[in-house]
Amino acid sequence: MIFTAYRLELFKMLRRPATWVAYLCFLALTILLLTSQRYGALPPNDHKFPDALPEVLSGDALLAGTFGVVIIILMLCSEFDWRTSRQNIIDGLSKHQWFVGKMLLLPTIALVLYLTRLAAGAILAVVTTSHLHTQVPFDPAASYILAACGVLLGILCYASVVLFICVTVRSTGPSLAVALLYQVIDNIAAVILRTHRLADIAQWLPLQIQSALAVYVRYQPHGSSAPGPLGQSQTELLFAAAAAWVAVLLFVSYRIYMKRDL
Amino acid sequence: MNILSVAGLTKHYGMLKAVDDLSFDVHSGQVFGFLGPNGSGKTTTIGMIFGIVTPTAGHLRLFGSDDPRALAQSRRRVGGTLEQPNLYPYLTGRQNLHLVAAIKRLDDSHIEPALRSVDLLAAADRRTKGYSLGMKQRLALAAAMLGDPELLIFDEPTNGLDPEGMQEIRELILRLSRSGRTIVLCTHLLAEVERVCTHVAILKQGRLLRSGAVSELTAGAPVFRLRADNAQALWEAVANYPAARQMRRENEVVYTELADSDPALLSRYLAGLGIYLAELSNQRPTLEATFLRVTASGNPDAGPAP
Numbered sequence: 001m002i003f004t005a006y007r008l009e010l011f012k013m014l015r016r017p018a019t020w021v022a023y024l025c026f027l028a029l030t031i032l033l034l035t036s037q038r039y040g041a042l043p044p045n046d047h048k049f050p051d052a053l054p055e056v057l058s059g060d061a062l063l064a065g066t067f068g069v070v071i072i073i074l075m076l077c078s079e080f081d082w083r084t085s086r087q088n089i090i091d092g093l094s095k096h097q098w099f100v101g102k103m104l105l106l107p108t109i110a111l112v113l114y115l116t117r118l119a120a121g122a123i124l125a126v127v128t129t130s131h132l133h134t135q136v137p138f139d140p141a142a143s144y145i146l147a148a149c150g151v152l153l154g155i156l157c158y159a160s161v162v163l164f165i166c167v168t169v170r171s172t173g174p175s176l177a178v179a180l181l182y183q184v185i186d187n188i189a190a191v192i193l194r195t196h197r198l199a200d201i202a203q204w205l206p207l208q209i210q211s212a213l214a215v216y217v218r219y220q221p222h223g224s225s226a227p228g229p230l231g232q233s234q235t236e237l238l239f240a241a242a243a244a245w246v247a248v249l250l251f252v253s254y255r256i257y258m259k260r261d262l
Numbered sequence: 263m264n265i266l267s268v269a270g271l272t273k274h275y276g277m278l279k280a281v282d283d284l285s286f287d288v289h290s291g292q293v294f295g296f297l298g299p300n301g302s303g304k305t306t307t308i309g310m311i312f313g314i315v316t317p318t319a320g321h322l323r324l325f326g327s328d329d330p331r332a333l334a335q336s337r338r339r340v341g342g343t344l345e346q347p348n349l350y351p352y353l354t355g356r357q358n359l360h361l362v363a364a365i366k367r368l369d370d371s372h373i374e375p376a377l378r379s380v381d382l383l384a385a386a387d388r389r390t391k392g393y394s395l396g397m398k399q400r401l402a403l404a405a406a407m408l409g410d411p412e413l414l415i416f417d418e419p420t421n422g423l424d425p426e427g428m429q430e431i432r433e434l435i436l437r438l439s440r441s442g443r444t445i446v447l448c449t450h451l452l453a454e455v456e457r458v459c460t461h462v463a464i465l466k467q468g469r470l471l472r473s474g475a476v477s478e479l480t481a482g483a484p485v486f487r488l489r490a491d492n493a494q495a496l497w498e499a500v501a502n503y504p505a506a507r508q509m510r511r512e513n514e515v516v517y518t519e520l521a522d523s524d525p526a527l528l529s530r531y532l533a534g535l536g537i538y539l540a541e542l543s544n545q546r547p548t549l550e551a552t553f554l555r556v557t558a559s560g561n562p563d564a565g566p567a568p
Protein backbone atom coordinates (compact mmCIF):
# COMPACT_ATOMS: atom_id res chain seq x y z
CA MET A 1 0.00 0.00 0.00
CA ILE A 2 2.96 2.31 0.60
CA PHE A 3 3.93 1.87 -3.04
CA THR A 4 0.36 2.85 -3.99
CA ALA A 5 0.58 5.92 -1.77
CA TYR A 6 3.86 6.88 -3.43
CA ARG A 7 2.46 6.25 -6.92
CA LEU A 8 -0.51 8.49 -6.11
CA GLU A 9 1.83 11.21 -4.92
CA LEU A 10 3.64 11.07 -8.26
CA PHE A 11 0.27 11.10 -10.06
CA LYS A 12 -0.75 14.24 -8.18
CA MET A 13 2.63 15.93 -8.60
CA LEU A 14 2.86 15.35 -12.34
CA ARG A 15 -0.67 16.62 -12.97
CA ARG A 16 -0.32 19.76 -10.95
CA PRO A 17 0.37 22.82 -13.15
CA ALA A 18 2.08 24.63 -10.25
CA THR A 19 4.69 21.84 -10.07
CA TRP A 20 5.55 22.30 -13.73
CA VAL A 21 5.73 26.08 -13.37
CA ALA A 22 8.17 25.67 -10.47
CA TYR A 23 10.17 23.08 -12.40
CA LEU A 24 10.40 25.19 -15.56
CA CYS A 25 11.47 28.22 -13.50
CA PHE A 26 14.16 26.06 -11.90
CA LEU A 27 15.30 24.82 -15.32
CA ALA A 28 15.49 28.34 -16.76
CA LEU A 29 17.38 29.67 -13.73
CA THR A 30 19.74 26.68 -13.74
CA ILE A 31 20.62 27.26 -17.40
CA LEU A 32 21.13 30.96 -16.71
CA LEU A 33 23.30 30.22 -13.69
CA LEU A 34 25.44 27.66 -15.48
CA THR A 35 25.82 29.94 -18.50
CA SER A 36 26.86 32.84 -16.31
CA GLN A 37 29.37 30.59 -14.52
CA ARG A 38 30.89 29.66 -17.86
CA TYR A 39 31.00 33.09 -19.44
CA GLY A 40 31.01 35.34 -16.40
CA ALA A 41 34.56 34.34 -15.46
CA LEU A 42 37.68 35.90 -17.00
CA PRO A 43 38.97 34.19 -19.02
CA PRO A 44 35.72 32.42 -19.98
CA ASN A 45 35.38 29.15 -18.15
CA ASP A 46 34.31 27.15 -21.21
CA HIS A 47 35.54 23.80 -20.07
CA LYS A 48 34.99 20.61 -21.97
CA PHE A 49 34.70 17.25 -20.26
CA PRO A 50 36.30 16.12 -18.03
CA ASP A 51 37.18 19.64 -16.80
CA ALA A 52 33.52 20.58 -16.72
CA LEU A 53 32.49 17.68 -14.52
CA PRO A 54 33.08 19.36 -11.14
CA GLU A 55 30.97 22.38 -12.03
CA VAL A 56 28.24 20.15 -13.44
CA LEU A 57 28.25 17.70 -10.55
CA SER A 58 28.39 20.10 -7.65
CA GLY A 59 28.50 23.86 -7.40
CA ASP A 60 25.51 25.85 -6.20
CA ALA A 61 22.89 23.52 -4.64
CA LEU A 62 20.81 26.30 -3.13
CA LEU A 63 18.76 26.77 -6.31
CA ALA A 64 17.70 23.11 -6.36
CA GLY A 65 17.05 23.34 -2.63
CA THR A 66 14.88 26.42 -3.00
CA PHE A 67 12.77 25.03 -5.82
CA GLY A 68 12.61 21.69 -4.06
CA VAL A 69 11.17 23.59 -1.10
CA VAL A 70 8.50 25.19 -3.26
CA ILE A 71 7.42 21.87 -4.79
CA ILE A 72 7.44 20.04 -1.45
CA ILE A 73 5.34 22.72 0.19
CA LEU A 74 2.91 22.74 -2.73
CA MET A 75 2.54 18.97 -2.54
CA LEU A 76 2.24 18.80 1.24
CA CYS A 77 0.55 21.88 2.61
CA SER A 78 -2.15 22.16 -0.02
CA GLU A 79 -3.34 18.74 1.20
CA PHE A 80 -4.03 20.40 4.54
CA ASP A 81 -5.52 23.52 2.94
CA TRP A 82 -7.90 21.51 0.77
CA ARG A 83 -8.43 18.91 3.51
CA THR A 84 -7.63 16.19 1.02
CA SER A 85 -5.20 14.69 3.55
CA ARG A 86 -8.10 13.84 5.85
CA GLN A 87 -10.18 12.64 2.88
CA ASN A 88 -7.34 10.28 1.89
CA ILE A 89 -7.54 8.76 5.38
CA ILE A 90 -11.35 8.56 5.19
CA ASP A 91 -10.99 6.79 1.83
CA GLY A 92 -8.82 4.09 3.39
CA LEU A 93 -5.19 5.19 3.51
CA SER A 94 -3.63 4.96 6.97
CA LYS A 95 -1.88 8.03 8.39
CA HIS A 96 1.38 6.09 8.31
CA GLN A 97 0.97 5.28 4.61
CA TRP A 98 0.06 8.88 3.82
CA PHE A 99 3.15 10.21 5.57
CA VAL A 100 5.51 7.68 4.00
CA GLY A 101 4.06 8.47 0.54
CA LYS A 102 4.87 12.14 1.10
CA MET A 103 8.25 11.36 2.62
CA LEU A 104 9.27 9.40 -0.47
CA LEU A 105 8.59 12.49 -2.53
CA LEU A 106 11.57 14.20 -0.89
CA PRO A 107 14.34 12.07 -2.45
CA THR A 108 12.34 11.93 -5.70
CA ILE A 109 12.16 15.71 -5.99
CA ALA A 110 15.81 16.09 -4.93
CA LEU A 111 16.88 13.52 -7.52
CA VAL A 112 14.81 15.01 -10.35
CA LEU A 113 16.09 18.52 -9.71
CA TYR A 114 19.66 17.30 -9.42
CA LEU A 115 19.42 15.21 -12.59
CA THR A 116 17.98 18.26 -14.35
CA ARG A 117 20.98 20.27 -13.26
CA LEU A 118 23.32 17.49 -14.42
CA ALA A 119 21.60 17.21 -17.79
CA ALA A 120 21.52 20.99 -18.32
CA GLY A 121 25.16 21.32 -17.28
CA ALA A 122 26.31 18.43 -19.44
CA ILE A 123 24.45 19.68 -22.53
CA LEU A 124 25.81 23.18 -21.96
CA ALA A 125 29.35 21.85 -21.56
CA VAL A 126 29.13 19.91 -24.80
CA VAL A 127 27.35 22.60 -26.81
CA THR A 128 29.31 25.65 -25.73
CA THR A 129 32.87 24.28 -25.58
CA SER A 130 35.48 26.25 -27.52
CA HIS A 131 38.92 25.15 -28.65
CA LEU A 132 40.48 26.77 -25.58
CA HIS A 133 39.67 23.88 -23.32
CA THR A 134 42.37 22.20 -21.29
CA GLN A 135 42.77 18.50 -21.01
CA VAL A 136 43.12 17.14 -17.49
CA PRO A 137 42.86 13.55 -16.39
CA PHE A 138 39.63 12.22 -14.93
CA ASP A 139 39.35 11.99 -11.17
CA PRO A 140 38.54 8.54 -9.81
CA ALA A 141 34.89 7.62 -10.34
CA ALA A 142 34.44 7.53 -6.57
CA SER A 143 35.06 11.28 -6.42
CA TYR A 144 32.28 12.01 -8.88
CA ILE A 145 29.89 9.60 -7.20
CA LEU A 146 30.65 11.01 -3.76
CA ALA A 147 30.17 14.57 -5.06
CA ALA A 148 26.79 13.66 -6.51
CA CYS A 149 25.76 11.88 -3.30
CA GLY A 150 26.93 14.83 -1.23
CA VAL A 151 24.88 17.32 -3.20
CA LEU A 152 21.83 15.06 -3.09
CA LEU A 153 22.18 14.50 0.64
CA GLY A 154 22.51 18.25 1.15
CA ILE A 155 19.29 18.92 -0.77
CA LEU A 156 17.58 16.14 1.18
CA CYS A 157 18.74 17.71 4.43
CA TYR A 158 17.05 21.01 3.54
CA ALA A 159 14.00 19.12 2.24
CA SER A 160 13.67 17.42 5.63
CA VAL A 161 13.68 20.81 7.34
CA VAL A 162 10.87 21.81 5.00
CA LEU A 163 8.88 18.65 5.72
CA PHE A 164 9.14 19.47 9.41
CA ILE A 165 7.91 23.01 8.73
CA CYS A 166 5.01 21.70 6.62
CA VAL A 167 3.64 19.25 9.19
CA THR A 168 4.01 21.86 11.93
CA VAL A 169 2.55 24.88 10.11
CA ARG A 170 0.11 22.97 7.81
CA SER A 171 -0.66 25.91 5.54
CA THR A 172 0.92 26.72 2.16
CA GLY A 173 1.57 30.46 2.43
CA PRO A 174 2.96 30.54 5.97
CA SER A 175 5.04 27.38 5.33
CA LEU A 176 6.60 28.95 2.25
CA ALA A 177 7.39 32.10 4.22
CA VAL A 178 8.89 30.14 7.14
CA ALA A 179 10.94 27.91 4.82
CA LEU A 180 12.41 30.84 2.91
CA LEU A 181 12.97 32.73 6.15
CA TYR A 182 14.80 29.71 7.43
CA GLN A 183 17.34 30.08 4.61
CA VAL A 184 18.13 33.55 5.91
CA ILE A 185 18.06 32.56 9.58
CA ASP A 186 20.36 29.57 9.06
CA ASN A 187 22.93 31.77 7.31
CA ILE A 188 22.64 34.62 9.81
CA ALA A 189 22.91 32.17 12.71
CA ALA A 190 26.05 30.72 11.13
CA VAL A 191 27.63 34.17 10.79
CA ILE A 192 26.74 35.12 14.38
CA LEU A 193 28.07 31.84 15.74
CA ARG A 194 31.31 32.25 13.80
CA THR A 195 31.87 35.79 15.03
CA HIS A 196 31.51 34.46 18.56
CA ARG A 197 34.16 31.85 17.86
CA LEU A 198 31.51 29.15 17.73
CA ALA A 199 32.31 28.08 14.19
CA ASP A 200 32.35 24.48 15.34
CA ILE A 201 28.64 24.72 16.03
CA ALA A 202 27.78 26.90 13.03
CA GLN A 203 29.12 24.39 10.52
CA TRP A 204 26.58 21.78 11.62
CA LEU A 205 23.47 23.80 10.76
CA PRO A 206 21.52 22.07 7.94
CA LEU A 207 22.09 24.70 5.25
CA GLN A 208 25.77 25.07 6.16
CA ILE A 209 26.14 21.32 5.74
CA GLN A 210 24.32 21.55 2.40
CA SER A 211 26.70 24.26 1.18
CA ALA A 212 29.78 22.39 2.40
CA LEU A 213 28.65 19.18 0.71
CA ALA A 214 28.32 21.01 -2.63
CA VAL A 215 32.05 21.91 -2.80
CA TYR A 216 33.63 19.56 -5.34
CA VAL A 217 37.28 19.84 -4.27
CA ARG A 218 36.29 18.10 -1.05
CA TYR A 219 35.86 14.89 -3.02
CA GLN A 220 39.09 15.05 -5.03
CA PRO A 221 41.83 12.64 -3.95
CA HIS A 222 44.23 15.49 -3.11
CA GLY A 223 41.72 18.22 -2.46
CA SER A 224 43.18 19.39 0.84
CA SER A 225 42.47 22.98 -0.10
CA ALA A 226 38.73 22.63 0.32
CA PRO A 227 37.26 26.05 0.96
CA GLY A 228 35.09 26.73 3.97
CA PRO A 229 35.55 25.86 7.60
CA LEU A 230 35.61 22.12 7.07
CA GLY A 231 38.65 20.30 5.87
CA GLN A 232 38.81 17.25 3.68
CA SER A 233 39.07 14.98 6.69
CA GLN A 234 35.62 16.00 7.83
CA THR A 235 33.75 14.99 4.67
CA GLU A 236 32.69 11.73 6.28
CA LEU A 237 31.49 13.65 9.32
CA LEU A 238 29.52 15.97 7.07
CA PHE A 239 27.79 13.00 5.46
CA ALA A 240 27.00 11.57 8.89
CA ALA A 241 25.70 14.92 10.15
CA ALA A 242 23.48 15.41 7.09
CA ALA A 243 22.12 11.87 7.45
CA ALA A 244 21.52 12.49 11.15
CA TRP A 245 19.61 15.72 10.42
CA VAL A 246 17.50 13.90 7.83
CA ALA A 247 16.73 11.03 10.22
CA VAL A 248 15.92 13.27 13.19
CA LEU A 249 13.77 15.69 11.17
CA LEU A 250 11.84 12.87 9.48
CA PHE A 251 11.26 11.13 12.81
CA VAL A 252 10.08 14.30 14.56
CA SER A 253 7.86 15.22 11.59
CA TYR A 254 6.37 11.73 11.63
CA ARG A 255 5.63 11.92 15.36
CA ILE A 256 4.02 15.36 15.01
CA TYR A 257 1.89 14.25 12.06
CA MET A 258 0.75 11.04 13.76
CA LYS A 259 -0.07 12.78 17.03
CA ARG A 260 -2.12 15.66 15.64
CA ASP A 261 -5.73 15.34 14.52
CA LEU A 262 -6.46 16.08 10.90
CA MET B 263 -26.16 -6.82 12.90
CA ASN B 264 -24.37 -4.08 14.79
CA ILE B 265 -22.36 -2.09 12.25
CA LEU B 266 -21.15 0.74 14.44
CA SER B 267 -21.08 0.87 18.20
CA VAL B 268 -19.84 3.80 20.22
CA ALA B 269 -19.43 3.61 24.00
CA GLY B 270 -18.37 6.47 26.27
CA LEU B 271 -16.71 8.30 23.40
CA THR B 272 -15.13 11.52 24.65
CA LYS B 273 -13.02 14.22 23.04
CA HIS B 274 -11.54 17.15 24.93
CA TYR B 275 -9.75 20.11 23.36
CA GLY B 276 -8.07 21.58 26.41
CA MET B 277 -10.88 22.63 28.72
CA LEU B 278 -13.53 22.25 26.01
CA LYS B 279 -15.51 19.02 26.00
CA ALA B 280 -16.34 18.68 22.31
CA VAL B 281 -17.85 15.22 22.82
CA ASP B 282 -18.80 13.98 26.26
CA ASP B 283 -19.38 10.31 27.06
CA LEU B 284 -21.29 9.54 23.88
CA SER B 285 -22.84 6.10 23.34
CA PHE B 286 -25.03 4.84 20.51
CA ASP B 287 -25.37 1.94 18.08
CA VAL B 288 -26.06 1.80 14.38
CA HIS B 289 -27.47 -1.44 13.02
CA SER B 290 -27.35 -2.86 9.53
CA GLY B 291 -29.77 -1.23 7.09
CA GLN B 292 -30.53 1.77 9.30
CA VAL B 293 -30.40 5.32 8.03
CA PHE B 294 -29.14 6.98 11.16
CA GLY B 295 -29.55 10.74 11.51
CA PHE B 296 -27.05 12.53 13.65
CA LEU B 297 -28.69 15.76 14.77
CA GLY B 298 -27.55 18.74 16.71
CA PRO B 299 -27.10 22.47 16.56
CA ASN B 300 -23.80 23.88 15.25
CA GLY B 301 -20.99 23.07 17.65
CA SER B 302 -22.78 20.12 19.21
CA GLY B 303 -19.92 17.71 18.44
CA LYS B 304 -21.36 15.96 15.37
CA THR B 305 -18.36 16.48 13.12
CA THR B 306 -15.88 15.62 15.90
CA THR B 307 -17.74 12.37 16.51
CA ILE B 308 -17.74 11.53 12.81
CA GLY B 309 -14.03 12.43 12.70
CA MET B 310 -13.38 9.89 15.47
CA ILE B 311 -15.33 7.23 13.57
CA PHE B 312 -13.26 7.96 10.46
CA GLY B 313 -10.02 7.78 12.46
CA ILE B 314 -8.84 11.32 11.78
CA VAL B 315 -9.57 12.55 15.31
CA THR B 316 -8.12 10.65 18.26
CA PRO B 317 -10.64 10.14 21.10
CA THR B 318 -9.66 11.25 24.60
CA ALA B 319 -11.60 8.29 26.00
CA GLY B 320 -14.16 5.69 25.01
CA HIS B 321 -14.52 2.79 22.66
CA LEU B 322 -15.46 2.45 19.05
CA ARG B 323 -16.50 -0.76 17.36
CA LEU B 324 -16.78 -1.04 13.59
CA PHE B 325 -18.23 -4.25 12.18
CA GLY B 326 -17.81 -5.84 15.59
CA SER B 327 -14.13 -5.07 16.03
CA ASP B 328 -12.41 -2.56 18.31
CA ASP B 329 -8.84 -3.76 17.88
CA PRO B 330 -6.88 -0.75 16.53
CA ARG B 331 -5.31 -2.75 13.68
CA ALA B 332 -8.61 -4.37 12.72
CA LEU B 333 -10.26 -0.94 12.94
CA ALA B 334 -7.94 0.35 10.22
CA GLN B 335 -9.01 -2.60 8.04
CA SER B 336 -12.68 -2.08 8.92
CA ARG B 337 -12.49 1.55 7.85
CA ARG B 338 -11.96 0.34 4.27
CA ARG B 339 -15.59 -0.84 4.44
CA VAL B 340 -16.70 2.68 5.27
CA GLY B 341 -17.15 5.51 2.78
CA GLY B 342 -17.99 9.08 3.47
CA THR B 343 -17.45 12.79 3.44
CA LEU B 344 -16.63 15.22 6.21
CA GLU B 345 -17.94 18.81 6.07
CA GLN B 346 -17.29 20.20 2.58
CA PRO B 347 -16.30 18.05 -0.44
CA ASN B 348 -12.53 17.54 -0.18
CA LEU B 349 -11.27 17.36 -3.76
CA TYR B 350 -8.08 18.16 -5.67
CA PRO B 351 -9.10 21.26 -7.66
CA TYR B 352 -6.41 20.85 -10.32
CA LEU B 353 -7.53 17.30 -11.12
CA THR B 354 -10.56 16.37 -13.19
CA GLY B 355 -13.53 14.59 -11.68
CA ARG B 356 -12.35 11.33 -13.23
CA GLN B 357 -8.80 11.79 -11.89
CA ASN B 358 -10.14 12.53 -8.40
CA LEU B 359 -12.06 9.27 -8.52
CA HIS B 360 -8.98 7.47 -9.85
CA LEU B 361 -7.12 8.48 -6.67
CA VAL B 362 -9.93 7.24 -4.44
CA ALA B 363 -10.24 4.00 -6.43
CA ALA B 364 -6.50 3.36 -6.08
CA ILE B 365 -6.68 3.92 -2.32
CA LYS B 366 -9.61 1.50 -2.13
CA ARG B 367 -7.67 -0.96 -4.31
CA LEU B 368 -10.23 -0.85 -7.10
CA ASP B 369 -9.52 -0.66 -10.79
CA ASP B 370 -10.68 2.21 -12.96
CA SER B 371 -13.67 0.26 -14.30
CA HIS B 372 -15.58 1.38 -11.18
CA ILE B 373 -15.19 5.06 -12.05
CA GLU B 374 -17.56 5.28 -15.01
CA PRO B 375 -20.61 3.79 -13.18
CA ALA B 376 -19.89 5.98 -10.16
CA LEU B 377 -19.83 9.11 -12.33
CA ARG B 378 -23.04 8.00 -14.04
CA SER B 379 -24.80 7.40 -10.74
CA VAL B 380 -24.33 11.06 -9.77
CA ASP B 381 -24.95 12.34 -13.29
CA LEU B 382 -21.45 13.74 -13.75
CA LEU B 383 -20.32 11.78 -16.77
CA ALA B 384 -20.47 14.83 -19.04
CA ALA B 385 -18.27 16.86 -16.71
CA ALA B 386 -15.91 14.00 -15.81
CA ASP B 387 -12.93 15.38 -17.70
CA ARG B 388 -13.20 18.93 -16.42
CA ARG B 389 -11.08 20.16 -13.54
CA THR B 390 -13.09 20.21 -10.34
CA LYS B 391 -12.11 23.79 -9.55
CA GLY B 392 -14.66 24.73 -12.23
CA TYR B 393 -17.42 22.64 -10.65
CA SER B 394 -20.38 24.17 -8.86
CA LEU B 395 -20.78 23.29 -5.17
CA GLY B 396 -23.59 20.87 -6.06
CA MET B 397 -21.34 19.09 -8.58
CA LYS B 398 -18.55 18.88 -6.00
CA GLN B 399 -20.96 17.42 -3.45
CA ARG B 400 -22.15 14.85 -5.98
CA LEU B 401 -18.60 13.92 -6.92
CA ALA B 402 -17.72 13.54 -3.23
CA LEU B 403 -20.71 11.23 -2.81
CA ALA B 404 -19.62 9.23 -5.86
CA ALA B 405 -16.14 8.92 -4.36
CA ALA B 406 -17.62 7.79 -1.05
CA MET B 407 -19.73 5.14 -2.81
CA LEU B 408 -16.81 3.69 -4.80
CA GLY B 409 -16.29 0.07 -3.88
CA ASP B 410 -19.81 -0.23 -2.54
CA PRO B 411 -18.94 0.30 1.16
CA GLU B 412 -21.22 -1.28 3.73
CA LEU B 413 -21.41 1.87 5.82
CA LEU B 414 -21.76 5.36 4.36
CA ILE B 415 -21.26 8.44 6.53
CA PHE B 416 -22.21 11.82 5.13
CA ASP B 417 -21.51 14.96 7.09
CA GLU B 418 -23.72 17.87 6.02
CA PRO B 419 -24.03 16.64 2.42
CA THR B 420 -26.45 19.40 1.47
CA ASN B 421 -24.46 22.25 3.00
CA GLY B 422 -24.45 25.33 0.81
CA LEU B 423 -26.70 23.84 -1.85
CA ASP B 424 -29.68 25.51 -3.44
CA PRO B 425 -33.09 23.80 -3.03
CA GLU B 426 -32.66 21.95 -6.32
CA GLY B 427 -29.23 20.68 -5.30
CA MET B 428 -30.57 19.65 -1.89
CA GLN B 429 -33.35 17.73 -3.57
CA GLU B 430 -30.84 15.91 -5.81
CA ILE B 431 -28.68 14.86 -2.87
CA ARG B 432 -31.72 13.84 -0.81
CA GLU B 433 -32.97 11.63 -3.64
CA LEU B 434 -29.53 10.09 -3.99
CA ILE B 435 -29.43 9.24 -0.28
CA LEU B 436 -32.95 7.84 -0.48
CA ARG B 437 -31.89 5.64 -3.40
CA LEU B 438 -28.92 4.41 -1.40
CA SER B 439 -31.05 3.67 1.64
CA ARG B 440 -33.55 1.73 -0.46
CA SER B 441 -30.68 -0.41 -1.71
CA GLY B 442 -30.19 -1.56 1.89
CA ARG B 443 -27.02 0.32 2.75
CA THR B 444 -26.39 1.50 6.27
CA ILE B 445 -26.11 5.28 6.28
CA VAL B 446 -25.16 7.79 8.94
CA LEU B 447 -26.35 11.23 8.00
CA CYS B 448 -25.05 14.17 9.95
CA THR B 449 -27.03 17.36 9.52
CA HIS B 450 -28.99 20.10 11.20
CA LEU B 451 -31.70 20.08 8.51
CA LEU B 452 -34.50 18.29 10.33
CA ALA B 453 -36.93 18.03 7.45
CA GLU B 454 -34.21 16.23 5.53
CA VAL B 455 -33.69 13.77 8.37
CA GLU B 456 -37.40 13.13 8.84
CA ARG B 457 -37.76 12.29 5.17
CA VAL B 458 -34.71 10.07 4.96
CA CYS B 459 -33.79 8.61 8.35
CA THR B 460 -35.13 5.64 10.25
CA HIS B 461 -33.25 6.40 13.47
CA VAL B 462 -31.77 9.52 15.03
CA ALA B 463 -29.47 10.67 17.81
CA ILE B 464 -29.81 14.20 19.10
CA LEU B 465 -26.71 15.93 20.46
CA LYS B 466 -26.14 19.18 22.27
CA GLN B 467 -22.84 20.49 23.58
CA GLY B 468 -21.22 17.13 23.00
CA ARG B 469 -23.82 15.18 24.98
CA LEU B 470 -26.36 12.73 23.66
CA LEU B 471 -29.82 13.98 24.55
CA ARG B 472 -31.96 11.33 22.87
CA SER B 473 -31.67 8.52 20.39
CA GLY B 474 -34.04 6.01 18.87
CA ALA B 475 -36.32 5.32 15.94
CA VAL B 476 -37.82 8.42 14.33
CA SER B 477 -41.27 6.88 14.80
CA GLU B 478 -40.61 6.48 18.56
CA LEU B 479 -39.33 10.02 18.98
CA THR B 480 -42.29 11.52 17.22
CA ALA B 481 -44.79 9.18 18.87
CA GLY B 482 -47.15 10.35 21.59
CA ALA B 483 -50.72 11.46 21.97
CA PRO B 484 -51.90 13.40 18.94
CA VAL B 485 -52.32 17.11 19.45
CA PHE B 486 -55.56 18.72 18.27
CA ARG B 487 -55.78 22.21 16.90
CA LEU B 488 -59.09 23.95 17.73
CA ARG B 489 -60.51 27.25 16.56
CA ALA B 490 -63.88 28.89 17.26
CA ASP B 491 -65.40 32.38 17.05
CA ASN B 492 -64.90 33.00 20.75
CA ALA B 493 -61.37 31.87 21.59
CA GLN B 494 -61.66 32.72 25.29
CA ALA B 495 -64.85 30.69 25.70
CA LEU B 496 -63.26 27.83 23.78
CA TRP B 497 -60.16 27.92 26.00
CA GLU B 498 -62.24 27.83 29.18
CA ALA B 499 -64.49 25.08 27.90
CA VAL B 500 -61.58 22.86 26.85
CA ALA B 501 -59.88 23.52 30.20
CA ASN B 502 -62.94 22.01 31.89
CA TYR B 503 -63.04 19.03 29.56
CA PRO B 504 -61.90 15.95 31.60
CA ALA B 505 -59.85 14.30 28.78
CA ALA B 506 -57.89 17.48 27.85
CA ARG B 507 -54.13 17.38 28.56
CA GLN B 508 -51.11 19.60 27.84
CA MET B 509 -53.19 22.58 26.71
CA ARG B 510 -51.73 25.71 25.26
CA ARG B 511 -53.07 28.70 23.39
CA GLU B 512 -51.63 30.69 20.51
CA ASN B 513 -53.80 33.75 19.81
CA GLU B 514 -57.13 32.40 18.54
CA VAL B 515 -55.97 28.79 18.36
CA VAL B 516 -56.11 26.27 21.19
CA TYR B 517 -53.92 23.15 21.19
CA THR B 518 -54.66 20.14 23.36
CA GLU B 519 -53.93 16.47 23.71
CA LEU B 520 -56.86 14.18 24.44
CA ALA B 521 -56.56 11.31 26.89
CA ASP B 522 -59.30 9.41 25.06
CA SER B 523 -58.01 10.47 21.61
CA ASP B 524 -61.60 10.96 20.49
CA PRO B 525 -62.15 14.41 18.96
CA ALA B 526 -65.83 13.62 18.14
CA LEU B 527 -66.65 13.48 21.85
CA LEU B 528 -64.94 16.83 22.42
CA SER B 529 -66.79 18.39 19.48
CA ARG B 530 -70.12 17.15 20.87
CA TYR B 531 -69.23 18.46 24.34
CA LEU B 532 -68.38 21.91 22.97
CA ALA B 533 -71.55 22.00 20.84
CA GLY B 534 -73.50 21.25 24.00
CA LEU B 535 -71.99 24.44 25.46
CA GLY B 536 -72.94 26.43 22.36
CA ILE B 537 -69.38 26.55 21.01
CA TYR B 538 -69.21 25.51 17.39
CA LEU B 539 -65.73 24.74 16.04
CA ALA B 540 -64.47 26.47 12.89
CA GLU B 541 -61.47 24.13 12.84
CA LEU B 542 -60.62 20.79 14.38
CA SER B 543 -57.45 19.18 13.05
CA ASN B 544 -55.06 16.52 14.19
CA GLN B 545 -51.42 17.61 14.38
CA ARG B 546 -48.85 14.85 14.21
CA PRO B 547 -45.79 15.67 16.35
CA THR B 548 -42.85 16.44 14.07
CA LEU B 549 -39.20 15.58 14.55
CA GLU B 550 -38.44 19.27 14.35
CA ALA B 551 -40.72 19.99 17.28
CA THR B 552 -39.21 17.12 19.27
CA PHE B 553 -35.69 18.29 18.44
CA LEU B 554 -36.44 21.87 19.43
CA ARG B 555 -38.03 20.81 22.68
CA VAL B 556 -35.20 18.40 23.56
CA THR B 557 -32.39 20.79 22.67
CA ALA B 558 -34.06 23.80 24.26
CA SER B 559 -34.61 22.04 27.56
CA GLY B 560 -31.48 19.92 27.40
CA ASN B 561 -33.70 17.25 28.92
CA PRO B 562 -33.39 13.83 27.31
CA ASP B 563 -36.85 12.91 28.55
CA ALA B 564 -38.64 15.80 26.91
CA GLY B 565 -41.41 14.34 24.80
CA PRO B 566 -42.74 15.29 21.40
CA ALA B 567 -44.57 18.51 20.81
CA PRO B 568 -46.62 19.80 17.91
